[in-house]
Amino acid sequence: MQTRFEGRVWTFGDDISTDHIIAGKYLGTTDPKVFAEHAFEAVDPTWAKNVRPGDMIVAGANFGCGSSREQAPVALKTLGISAILANSFARIFFRNAINLGFPVIECAGLRDLVKSGDVIELDLSDGEVRLASGGILRFTPLPPNVLEILEAGGLVPKLRKELQTRPTG
């Protein structure tokens, strides 16, 4: 699993809901490209066009609150966002992202230290973020059971592996 990421930052505030990320009117399909194309449209209609693969999101508290729609993390992952760092996450969004093998990191305080366009480095195994200024911020690494899912590349690959190694009968 990739544990080091370097990327350009997009910042967001507190209480970014799944309605902000992908509006209900686009959910009548299972095509991830549709979700990606309309990501954050309600906030900035040009956003999805300007995102580059490898970019990161840095947000305030309660990122991903609202519905259980997995289309929200799917949209961001499909655009190539490499990781989301927030002061805190809403629980279903957090689970959904991890299940997709999409790194989401609680890193309290980071939001106030970066601005959109900064380039930061994230090291998942050391639990560190290196800021554009060179400063380093530490975060509590993900719990082992969550890391295990990320390392497998998501919940589906993890379950597939478990099923294959399970004795039959």
Next chain:
Amino acid sequence: MAMFIGGPAPVHPPISMTGQTMSEKILARASHVESVRPGQIVDGDVDLLYMHEMLALALLPFNEIGTMKVWDPEKIVVTLDHWVPPPTPEIAKMHQTIRDFCRKQGIRRFHDVGDHGIVHQLIAERGYAHPWDLVIGSDSHTNMVGAVGASAAGIGATDTAAVMAKGQLWLRVPETMRVDIHGTLGERTGAKDVILKVIGTTGDDAARYAAVEFTGPTVKAFPMNERFVLCNMTTEMGAKVGMIEADPVTKEYLAHAGHRFEPIRSDEDATFVKTFAFDVDGMGPQVACPSNPANLKPVEDVEGTKIDVAFLGSCTNARIEDLRIAAELLRGEKVAPGVRFQITPASQIIYRQALKEGLVEVFMDAGATFTSSTCGPCFGGHMGTLAGDEVCISSTNRNYPGRMGSPTAQVYLASPWTVTASAIHGEITDPRKA
């Protein structure tokens, strides 16, 4: 006056782990251990998995996992609710996929269009969830079902696929937060006003990852329809589950389901991470203003705000009791000119009951629109979305930007009383004066 008299209660030192909260008891039973403590990760056996159209999205990971068969078709309930009836060929196709899957998998409790309802309401009214059950739903408002004394949590598509395959889900045992409510509410004020007050006071992420348990004489006195409203909107506090102890009121509500009733409550010496106490004596109607459910104002502060749309619907407030409130206010009145008032019952059962009681005629006489049950307008999907800068007062649970359609539309959340009174007057109205 309502007063926030709570604040974090002293946390009991975790020396002897004797007492358990309801949520802990259920997770201990579901994972076959004597007791659990908050923070622990458990693999819980799921008693009930329910799904709506999210099933279509969950089929992609389900097929990839490769078990082929669901773990137990008797423990699964499926209905269609978000897009009923299907507004586009693509969604009609999605429904077909779900229909075929349920038939092939032998899922008997598939409630197709015609027999449908907003899934949380359907689960509640058909008696599919019981005290002590670990209930998992493919929707964030699964919390509502916890009002029967179940531990009911919402999940996304990949988790749903995992439960379909294994019948198990990993869960972090949540801390339990108690919300204690006492006092007698003012006129034309109900559980919706109470929960808006709670969210507005504690914040929209005050209960992140936690179980919320409602206690106190006001809660005990609430009938089930009001208890569902409280638990429903614990989602807007960030909670994993919302719960109320299963008592005689619960027992009576579930009597028709013919399932063994086993009461559940938290132990006297259980540990609550926080207790919020609310005195709601004489409290009046509350409104959550655009664009966050925690943006609270008493109705007096927003009275006179012009509206374009009033919506009475959703899993939060579209039960028969809510429709009766609307009819009571609408009888002999008219919806204000230029305002569209849409009433969408939460299920077909409620639809039929409204017909039987003559409520639909009252709605039509007043110039309101009465539709088949669907989530439609609540999530801005179809059948009543908002345009441009339209202002809407809604009995639903969320008002984030774009939630009900246009990203610049303004949504106020309120009770059925306030929504209906506002529809009649064309502006946000205190229902006590209507």
